[in-house]
Amino acid sequence: MMRAGLTRIVPSPFFLPQSVRHLLSAGLGLCAGLALLGATLPARADVNSVRHLLESRVPKLAPHVTHINPAHALGLYELFTDDRQILYTDENVTYLISGDILEAKTLTNLTEARLKVLGAIKPETLPLDLAMKKVKGNGKRQLVVFSDPDCPYCRKLEKELTGVTDVTIYTFVFPIGSLHSQAPERARWIWCAPDRQKAWDDYLLHEVLPPKKECPAPQLDTIQALAEKYRINGTPTLIFADGQMVPGVVSQADLEKMLGPR
Secondary structure, three states: OOOOOOEEOOOOOOOOOHHHHHHHHOOOOEEEOOEEEOOOOOOOOOHHHHHHHHHHHOOOOHHHEEEEEEOOOOOOEEEEEOOOOEEEEOOOOOOEEEOOEEEOOOOEEHHHHHHHHHOOOOHHHOOHHHOEEEEEOOOOEEEEEEEOOOOHHHHHHHHHHOOOOOEEEEEEEOOOOOOOOOHHHHHHHHHOOOOHHHHHHHHHHHOOOOOOOOOOOHHHHHHHHHHHHOOOOEEOEEEEOOOOEEEOOOOHHHHHHHHOOO
16 A cells, blocks of 8 residues: 555556566466465475576576575565565475465565565665765764655655754655656756755755756766666655665654654
């Protein structure tokens, strides 16, 4: 379910990870759907043997799988891919399963919980030199934001952030042209301004557009590719120091809690 306060590109209901879409056309079996489980079975094979079987049976997928772990459900193994998705397979790699696993008694989404762990993004692993850097107070705490200049929820987040101090905010300018047709152009105007952060604040907080100025801005294309790599398809998207990725507007009070002690 979409989080409130998030502008995003909505994928097809039949969306499958990019790294395995091409496998369908190759005629390989892929089960897609939702698993409601009432019991768990232990995984029996060694993870390395699953890796070897994957490499021999699904060679197009294997290079995209960065982690293989027992799923602790129905004897399955989770395959975490480089496009930040989880697939499941059996010990013989006979089937690939795309979908969420829920624990039936509590309806806890086990797949979602694992994605939060495996998909954590540590800020220090990002190319922060491509982001606008704003130091407030002692700057001790750290926050990364992917934001679209024409996203109304991004404006709301900026207002919440005005009351937060003792934090360093790294903002990646991420216009989503398919949703806000003028955002890419305005993003370039902001990027080409003498003081990008001031131009950003003036526009998002006070609706004052920067001068219409063009300049080479290959960094904006790099940011688009970065967002695609980490499957960030909505704004605002926040990344905290512990690697937790949170889509949508977060209130000032919740930001203080999530950022941790000053």
